[in-house]
Amino acid sequence: MTGVCAEARTALQVNEYRDRVAALLPAMPVRQTRVIDCLGLVLAEDVTAPISLPPFDNSAMDGYAVRSVDVVGATVDEPVVLPVAADLPAGAGDLQVLQPGTAHRIMTGAPLPPGADAVVQVELTDGGTEQVRIDGSVPPGTHVRRTGEDVVAGSVVLTAGTVLRSGHLGLAAAVGATALPVRRRPRVLLLSTGSELVPPGEPLGPGQIYESNGMLLAAAVTEAGAEPIPLHFVPDDVARFRETLADHLADADLLVTSGGVSMGAYEVVKDALTDQGVEFVKVAMQPGGPQGCGRYQGVPVVTLPGNPVSTALSFEVFVRPVLLAAMGFTDVARPxxxxxxxxxxxxxxxxxxxxxxxxxxxxxxxxxxxxxxxxxxxxxxxxxxxxxxxxxxxxxxxxxxxxxxxxx
Known part of the structure; x- marks a missing residue:
């Protein structure tokens, strides 16, 4: 027990190390991004509606646009019969004025013609096309969606800081937006290490295991809302490790490695990045004690231990909150x-x-x-x-x- 206590005294606490990692990655730049690509991202600026919703008075039902005074007193026993002067599908543009004593057949969403103040739903009629028998009266405003009933032009429809879900994107499209200002997704370069690793699907040799951390981390990065850039794993060879990174670092906002950070003889990540801007430490946690973070050639780096649960848990505790914060999330902790x-x-x-x-x-x-x-x-x-x-x-x-x- 003495050895464990001594190690704990020299190790960083979880919160201390989390703060170190959090300081590595700045907020991502704001980009105008296609609405369809904004799901799950954080809106960086308020969005104002250039139009009202609905943009015009329209019918809430399939039926007949009428002047309500023309159908006062209509019942099944004493119906009102009106000539049908026009047919209005959704999208109708050239509207005739509804004359007194007439009706226009109208579909859901079609513009209400000038002169009409109500819609009689088709269920209260015989569905006629030349003339229509109306079996019930309707007060003014019945089944009419008024201009601006949902959104008034010039009003803020989406506020900065909103985590964009499907309903938000639908609203953005409804007011005519084609792009939204969001912080872009961080690009996360992923590299697993270990001479014992074999790609899934290939036969295993003596002492070999399938490489799973790359898949795990790519999925975790995607789940957090960032963009993974998975590289093919490398053996425990410092030169190969550095060569593999050389062609990809410029594209990355963050490098995350797994394996090669402990106290053994073949710790390739530690050997390659020590004295290169990355500090390797012990964190007082189980699992996941050996960790490292810093910058390599200007790129923020987090090095995770290689055992799969240590990798997964370290990502969860240290990396996921950093990615969320960089995208503008204010609540980055799991419930x-x-x-x-x-x-x-x-x-x-x-x-x-x-x-x-x-x-x-x-x-x-x-x-x-x-x-x-x-x-x-x-x-x-x-x-x-x-x-x-x-x-x-x-x-x-x-x-x-x-x-x-x-x-x-």
Missing amino acids: TARASLTAAMRSPKGKQQFRRGHYDPAAGTAVPVGGPGSHLLASFAASNCLIVVPPDVTEVAEGDEVEVILIS
């Missing part, structure tokens, strides 16, 4: 909850432990999934939360209340 633990757990003294778990909001419980090992990827995939054990806690009993970070 959290308090839950009752269903099984006892142990945690190393002086380290903040992130255990995989399943949170049941109805029961208010958190069930540990798998053990603490950094290689247990199936347990991570089966989890919907991270159970947080503070550095000063070494044992958590069944039934104790814990904090959980909701990751799905």
Whole structure:
């Protein structure tokens, strides 16, 4: 236990290291971006409507545009019969004035003709095309959508800071916008390392494993809203590592590597980037203790440990918030909850432990999934939360209340 405590005293706390990583990546520039490409991005400036919605008075129903005074008293037993003077589909442009004592057949969304003040829905008529029998009266304004009822021209329809969802993009298109001012997605260069790695689909040789961190990180970057630039993994060779980066760094806003940062003899990332602007540190957490961050040839760099759960968890804790902040999000933290633990757990003294778990909001419980090992990827995939054990806690009993970070 003495060795663990000594390590904890020299290691950075999770929040300290998170602040270091957060300082690396500046806010992304604002770009006018096609509306269809803005889903999930943050609006950088207010958007004002150049037109009203609806832009003209129109029918809310299929039926007949009338002067309401012409159908006063109409009933099934004593209907009103009017000649049909015009037919108005949606999109009709050259409108005739509705003369007293006549009706215009009208479709949903079609402009209300001058002179009309109501629409009789088709269900109250015989559906006639030359003349129409109307079996019910309607007061003025019935089934009429008024100009500006939804949006008034000149008003702000979308405010800066809005996280754009499908409804927002639909509204933008409805007022005629073709592009919106948003902070562009960060371009994240991804490079996994390890001589033991083999592409999925190829046969495994002795001591080899399939490369999964590249897929995991590319998906995580995409899920966060950024743009992944995955590179083919490289073996534990410093020259190959640097050569692979050389042709791609200029395109990246952030470089994220996995593997090669621990204390072993073949730590290619550490060997290649030490004294090159990247500092390698220990963070008082489990899993994911060995970390590194800084700048390499001017590009922000975050180096993650190579065991898959360490990679995934380190991205979640350190990289994801940075990407969101760079895109203009103000709330970059995952939601959290308090839950009752269903099984006892142990945690190393002086380290903040992130255990995989399943949170049941109805029961208010958190069930540990798998053990603490950094290689247990199936347990991570089966989890919907991270159970947080503070550095000063070494044992958590069944039934104790814990904090959980909701990751799905």
